[in-house]
Amino acid sequence: MNARPRLVKAGAVALAAVIAMAVSAGCAARPGARPAVTATARVAVHSGVAAPAIAARSVSRAGAGAAAATCNPDAASLAPLGPPQVTAGSFMAKIRARGFLIAGVDQSTYHFGYLNPLDGQIEGFDIDMIKAVAEAIFGSPGHVVYKAISDAQRIPDILNGTVDIVAHTMTITCARLQQVDFSSVYFQAHQRVLVLKDSTANGLADLSGQKVCATSGSDSATLITHYHAIPVTVPYWTDCLVLLQQDQVAAISTDDSILDGLEAQDPFTKLVGPELTQEPYGLAISKQHQDFVRFVNAVLAKERTDGAWAASYARWVGTPVPAPPAVGYAS
Amino acid sequence: MASTAVSAGGRAGSTVPARPRRFRRFRPTLSTTPGRLRLLLIIGVLLSLAWGALAGFTASQYAAAASSVVATREPLSLDAQQIYSRLSDANDAAATAFLTGGLEPPAVRQRYLADIGAAASGIEAATANGGAASGAAAQDLNTLAEDLPVYAGEVETARADNRLGLPLGAAYLREASGLMRSTLLPAASGMDAAENVSLDATSAQATGLPLISVTLAVGLVIGYLLYRAARWLRRRTNRVLNLGLVAAGLALIVSLAWLAAAYTAGRGDMLAAQARGSTPVEALAKAGIAAQQAHADESLTLIDNSGDDVYQQDYVSEERALGPGPGTLLTAAQAAAAGSPAASAADAAVLDARAWYAAHAAVRALDDKGSHAEAVASVLGTGPADAGVPFAKLTADLSAGTTADQATFDKSAQAAAGDFTALAPGVAVAALVMAASCAWGLSRRLVEYR
Numbered sequence: 100m101n102a103r104p105r106l107v108k109a110g111a112v113a114l115a116a117v118i119a120m121a122v123s124a125g126c127a128a129r130p131g132a133r134p135a136v137t138a139t140a141r142v143a144v145h146s147g148v149a150a151p152a153i154a155a156r157s158v159s160r161a162g163a164g165a166a167a168a169t170c171n172p173d174a175a176s177l178a179p180l181g182p183p184q185v186t187a188g189s190f191m192a193k194i195r196a197r198g199f200l201i202a203g204v205d206q207s208t209y210h211f212g213y214l215n216p217l218d219g220q221i222e223g224f225d226i227d228m229i230k231a232v233a234e235a236i237f238g239s240p241g242h243v244v245y246k247a248i249s250d251a252q253r254i255p256d257i258l259n260g261t262v263d264i265v266a267h268t269m270t271i272t273c274a275r276l277q278q279v280d281f282s283s284v285y286f287q288a289h290q291r292v293l294v295l296k297d298s299t300a301n302g303l304a305d306l307s308g309q310k311v312c313a314t315s316g317s318d319s320a321t322l323i324t325h326y327h328a329i330p331v332t333v334p335y336w337t338d339c340l341v342l343l344q345q346d347q348v349a350a351i352s353t354d355d356s357i358l359d360g361l362e363a364q365d366p367f368t369k370l371v372g373p374e375l376t377q378e379p380y381g382l383a384i385s386k387q388h389q390d391f392v393r394f395v396n397a398v399l400a401k402e403r404t405d406g407a408w409a410a411s412y413a414r415w416v417g418t419p420v421p422a423p424p425a426v427g428y429a430s
Numbered sequence: 431m432a433s434t435a436v437s438a439g440g441r442a443g444s445t446v447p448a449r450p451r452r453f454r455r456f457r458p459t460l461s462t463t464p465g466r467l468r469l470l471l472i473i474g475v476l477l478s479l480a481w482g483a484l485a486g487f488t489a490s491q492y493a494a495a496a497s498s499v500v501a502t503r504e505p506l507s508l509d510a511q512q513i514y515s516r517l518s519d520a521n522d523a524a525a526t527a528f529l530t531g532g533l534e535p536p537a538v539r540q541r542y543l544a545d546i547g548a549a550a551s552g553i554e555a556a557t558a559n560g561g562a563a564s565g566a567a568a569q570d571l572n573t574l575a576e577d578l579p580v581y582a583g584e585v586e587t588a589r590a591d592n593r594l595g596l597p598l599g600a601a602y603l604r605e606a607s608g609l610m611r612s613t614l615l616p617a618a619s620g621m622d623a624a625e626n627v628s629l630d631a632t633s634a635q636a637t638g639l640p641l642i643s644v645t646l647a648v649g650l651v652i653g654y655l656l657y658r659a660a661r662w663l664r665r666r667t668n669r670v671l672n673l674g675l676v677a678a679g680l681a682l683i684v685s686l687a688w689l690a691a692a693y694t695a696g697r698g699d700m701l702a703a704q705a706r707g708s709t710p711v712e713a714l715a716k717a718g719i720a721a722q723q724a725h726a727d728e729s730l731t732l733i734d735n736s737g738d739d740v741y742q743q744d745y746v747s748e749e750r751a752l753g754p755g756p757g758t759l760l761t762a763a764q765a766a767a768a769g770s771p772a773a774s775a776a777d778a779a780v781l782d783a784r785a786w787y788a789a790h791a792a793v794r795a796l797d798d799k800g801s802h803a804e805a806v807a808s809v810l811g812t813g814p815a816d817a818g819v820p821f822a823k824l825t826a827d828l829s830a831g832t833t834a835d836q837a838t839f840d841k842s843a844q845a846a847a848g849d850f851t852a853l854a855p856g857v858a859v860a861a862l863v864m865a866a867s868c869a870w871g872l873s874r875r876l877v878e879y880r
Contacts, residue, residue: 206597209596209597213597216597216600217592219803244802337597337598337600338601340601341598341605364597364598
């Protein structure tokens with residue numbers, strides 16, 4: 100978070116103010132900021148299958164700017180109490196009695212959470228984290244029901260108890276921390292830019308005045324606006340790749356974790372430019388289930404040390420495998 | 431008119447002394463019997479020819495409407511219905527094919543390909559049948575012709591990406607499905623509705639009462655005038671009957687009877703074609719399309735897998751629209767098909783729908799308790815307890831009903847067109863006979879005065 104440029108935060112607040120009417124953010128829109136343009140592209144216009152995407156992510160980001168002073172997203176979680184243990188009366192015991200863990204996941208982000216068309220299974224780095232948690236509860240693999248949810252559903256689904264846990268390339272932010280709890284950081288992403296191979300652009304700075312794709316209301320659009328590019332918004336990240344393939348946008352800008360997955364699906368694209376932001380990913384859990392937060396952190400701690408985290412990283416993200424993100428706890 | 435004109439002319443000479451000069455010139459002619467006979471001859475021939483023109487016009491109007499139903503409106507309406515129901519089924523098949531992991535079931539792929547092929551040939555046939563020439567339907571047909579290849583291209587791109595194991599395929603399928611739902615299906619539905627309106631309007635022309643009533647009334651008036659003329663002639667010449675006028679009367683009676691009979695038969699056949707043909711076909715096709723859309727929603731709910739139940743809500747509203755129950759599509763189809771060959775199929779479809787709803791509830795229960803794979807297997811399954819079976823039976827019954835009643839329609843509409851065959855030339859010939867008979871009969875009387 101410390102590495103995030105101040106202007107990014109300001110831009111985030113500005114966009115959220117436009118999109119979400121977050122008047123309470125207390126900031127006027129930057130003079131140079133353009134309002135996000137809803138895509139005129141067909142993907143967005145008749146996305147019959149796509150659930151409408153959401154402003155939740157940017158709303159929370161708006162708050163992130165306001166609450167940033169009092170919060171450190173990299174060390175906001177609860178410390179584990181020893182190795183993972185399902186104690187009587189705990190939320191984990193309830194899950195065990197039910198017979199399966201309910202996880203809110205992404206089904207369109209290649210290598211993190213995606214529906215593999217070859218076998219119809221949801222797979223990825225995020226999914227591996229969920230599998231580890233479920234196996235720690237049940238003592239055997241399986242026992243997970245995946246709900247493929249959109250960005251907008253992540254926090255509401257946690258709040259109303261539709262899902263037990265969310266693993267969805269979800270950045271820990273101070274605003275979100277006021278609504279839900281997060282596990283310790285299990286992945287560190289950075290916003291970058293994806294363009295076609297023959298593009299001369301080397302980052303958002305070169306894309307001023309051009310159309311750049313992001314999902315609706317994602318904080319990625321904030322930075323696009325900041326660089327005076329025109330945000331084109333669609334429901335899913337793969338929809339952005341469709342637009343890029345159809346020459347309807349010049350670039351896609353979001354977390355490198357997501358862009359890597361898009362690049363892997365189209366060899367005629369490349370990632371360019373510097374790392375623009377810090378995006379620490381955490382698993383989101385209800386504030387009512389602090390025992391479960393500590394349990395999940397214990398599972399992640401075990402994953403980091405026994406090589407499971409590195410194996411999953413190597414499988415989904417690639418080699419060489421870096422050290423896992425540094426862990427800090429609030430208490 | 432002939433006889434009144436004649437007698438009025440006769441009275442005018444005695445009761446109105448101050449007639450304008452120009453009328454006086456004719457008086458010497460009309461005041462003599464040969465003069466009146468000559469006038470009667472001219473009027474008789476002209477009336478006969480006018481009758482021929484009117485009766486021939488009426489006959490050709492009904493014949494043209496009936497044959498337009500058979501030759502143009504009905505094929506176009508069928509094309510539109512085929513395009514709509516095939517696109518709706520393709521949408522369902524594409525969703526269902528995507529439901530499974532791995533390769534799509536060959537049967538579903540075959541169904542999709544057959545649907546796209548049939549929709550494309552429907553578009554081609556509608557264009558060839560002149561659908562592109564008629565108003566709002568032309569716009570829809572144009573949209574369909576332009577966007578169907580785009581849709582098919584996106585589905586194939588989705589399939590290629592799926593085969594590579596890429597989630598990008600889902601995005602292309604989403605785009606294709608969006609194109610289908612937002613553009614293709616509304617255009618197909620609009621064209622179908624427009625063609626049904628045209629078909630009903632043309633059928634109404636073929637059965638309409640006003641024209642035939644006016645024509646028959648005019649014919650009866652002419653008949654009455656002939657009778658008056660014959661009576662006047664008999665009094666004036668002391669002959670029993672004028673054979674020419676009798677023959678003209680007979681020719682008139684023949685043409686009147688033929689007109690009335692052809693109309694009655696044609697109207698009966700056309701109404702039967704509607705009541706036991708196009709009306710139930712339309713109702714059954716509507717129910718079939720609603721069933722396909724509900725089934726696509728069933729699949730999409732499982733594909734979407736998000737707990738966000740937009741598609742399930744769509745399904746519920748389609749199920750409610752489909753029925754059975756008061757005001758629902760299935761009940762309407764059942765009522766429309768009652769007494770037609772599709773009656774039993776429509777009754778069976780109601781039972782199928784109930785069975786499918788029960789199976790669908792079981793699928794939702796499976797999915798809700800976390801057994802997604804079992805839920806998918808039930809939708810795609812062919813076993814006795816699987817949801818795929820009652821749905822397949824529902825669409826099969828609805829389509830069997832549609833086929834049966836379509837055959838009824840074809841038969842009856844062709845019979846209706848046949849009822850009007852030769853009517854127009856027939857009444858024209860009868861009118862010529864009338865004219866000739868008048869001329870012959872009256873000129874024989876005239877000769878006697880020379």
